[in-house]
Amino acid sequence: MSAESPASSAAVGVLYVEHSTWLHGWLRKRMGSHCDAADLVQDTFVKVLKARTAEQIREPRHYLSKVAKGLMIDLFRRRSLEQAYLETLASLPAEYMPSAEAQVTVFETLVELDRLLAGLGSKVREVFVLAQLDGLPYSQIATRLGISLRTVNNHMAKAMEHVCLMQWEHVE
Numbered sequence: 001m002s003a004e005s006p007a008s009s010a011a012v013g014v015l016y017v018e019h020s021t022w023l024h025g026w027l028r029k030r031m032g033s034h035c036d037a038a039d040l041v042q043d044t045f046v047k048v049l050k051a052r053t054a055e056q057i058r059e060p061r062h063y064l065s066k067v068a069k070g071l072m073i074d075l076f077r078r079r080s081l082e083q084a085y086l087e088t089l090a091s092l093p094a095e096y097m098p099s100a101e102a103q104v105t106v107f108e109t110l111v112e113l114d115r116l117l118a119g120l121g122s123k124v125r126e127v128f129v130l131a132q133l134d135g136l137p138y139s140q141i142a143t144r145l146g147i148s149l150r151t152v153n154n155h156m157a158k159a160m161e162h163v164c165l166m167q168w169e170h171v172e
Contacts, residue, residue, distance in 0.1 A: 011054035015064070016045050023064050031072065040075065044068045081114055082107065116163045127152055128159035 020041055027037035044067045048054055057063045085107055089097065098106065117125050126145065130136045131152075136144070138152045145152075 008052050008054055009049070011057075012045060012049045015048065015054055015057070015060055019060050019064055020045070022061065023068060026065060027068055027072065036075070040068055040071050043071050047071070077114060077118070078111060081110055085110060116166045117159075119166075120159055120162055123147075124155045124159050124162075127155040128163075131156060 023044060024037050024041045027040050028034055031037050031040070044064055047067055048057075048064070089103065117128065120128065123145070127141055130141045130144070131138065138149055138156070141147075142149045142152045
């Protein structure tokens with residue numbers, strides 16, 4: 001990853017000075033939390049800085065609100081996932097309770113899986129999960145879901161392409 005150009009950093013600085021207060025208010029109205037809004041403002045500008053596109057932004061409020069909305073959705077998804085995970089842990093008998101370290105590792109894995117599968121259609125995601133996590137052969141997936149084997153193959157190809165692209169984007 002190359003260093004930020006001075007012009008790009010300066011453009012982000014100008015964006016921040018001119019629009020961070022507005023963005024904070026916009027987020028606070030939608031989230032109902034001053035602290036969450038402040039965190040997302042910072043995350044938004046970090047994302048803009050990393051994208052190195054600040055100099056090309058023609059409609060700053062539209063662009064910033066779009067980036068912030070995506071981050072807000074990610075935050076809500078993560079919280080929902082965390083709540084479901086905590087409820088699952090609470091329902092476990094004490095002898096099956098994983099260690100604190102294992103709980104963190106499992107939750108981080110769940111968040112990564114959620115990120116990788118985000119954007120897939122529900123049927124494609126279901127086929128992928130049945131194949132990769134449940135270990136079902138394609139023929140059983142087709143029977144269980146009432147779809148053809150060819151459709152299962154197509155869904156898996158789509159899912160694998162998506163997951164590979166998501167991993168590639170995450171590395172960059």
